[in-house]
Amino acid sequence: MAVHDDCKLKFLELKAKRTHRFIVFKIEEKQKQVIVEKLGEPTESYEDFTKCLPADECRYAVYDFDYLTAENVPKSRIFFIAWSPDTSRIRSKMIYASSKDRFKRELDGIQVELQATDPTEMGLDVFKSRAN
Numbered sequence: 001m002a003v004h005d006d007c008k009l010k011f012l013e014l015k016a017k018r019t020h021r022f023i024v025f026k027i028e029e030k031q032k033q034v035i036v037e038k039l040g041e042p043t044e045s046y047e048d049f050t051k052c053l054p055a056d057e058c059r060y061a062v063y064d065f066d067y068l069t070a071e072n073v074p075k076s077r078i079f080f081i082a083w084s085p086d087t088s089r090i091r092s093k094m095i096y097a098s099s100k101d102r103f104k105r106e107l108d109g110i111q112v113e114l115q116a117t118d119p120t121e122m123g124l125d126v127f128k129s130r131a132n
Contacts, residue, residue, distance in 0.1 A: 001099040002033035003106045010036050014064055015078060015109045018042060022049045025060040025103070027095055034060065034103050046124055056087040058096040060103060062110070067131050077131045080110040086117050 007025060014020040022040035027033070037059070038052045046063075053059055061081040069075055082100050084093050104110060112130050116122040 001027065001095075001102060002031075003103055004033050004035045006036050007034055007103075008106055010039060011062060011107045011109075014062060018064065020064070021045075022052070022061060022063045024049075024052045025062075027058075027060075027092075027099065029095065034099070046127075050119060050122075053083050054085075056085055058085070058088050058092045059083045060096070060100070062107065063127075065127050065131055067128060069132070075131070077111045078109055079127065079130075080104055080107065080113045081122055082113070082115045083122075084115070084117055 007023075010020065010023050014023060019042065020039050021042050021044045023036060024038040025034050026037040028035050040049055040052070049061070049063055053061065061083060063079045063081060064076055065079055066074065066076045082096065084096055104113070114122050114126065114130065
């Protein structure tokens with residue numbers, strides 16, 4: 001599975017310049033490559049991010065999560081989410097599952113990984129508990 005250069009470029013922008021809150025990636029099956037589907041502005045919320053994930057299709061996503069530590073110190077963690085809803089096609093789930101590790105290696109700087117099949121598995125509470 002090829003990874004479009006734009007994927008790495010936009011991820012570097014998110015990581016270094018914080019120009020994006022999140023990035024949603026899609027596998028273009030005909031071209032056999034991962035492409036950027038949606039970029040979230042820094043002002044967009046977690047709810048905006050979750051609305052970008054289709055209910056019945058797999059996606060990869062990266063989310064820049066800001067939080068406060070127990071000592072009230074602001075921090076951020078870059079989450080990689082493998083979104084694979086139960087209602088998506090089996091072929092799609094297999095393609096995303098088999099390509100995940102290779103794609104993740106292209107994105108240097110991921111701090112936490114989540115696998116989610118429904119929205120409850122990637123709720124804000126899950127992000128908070130995994131960030132610490």
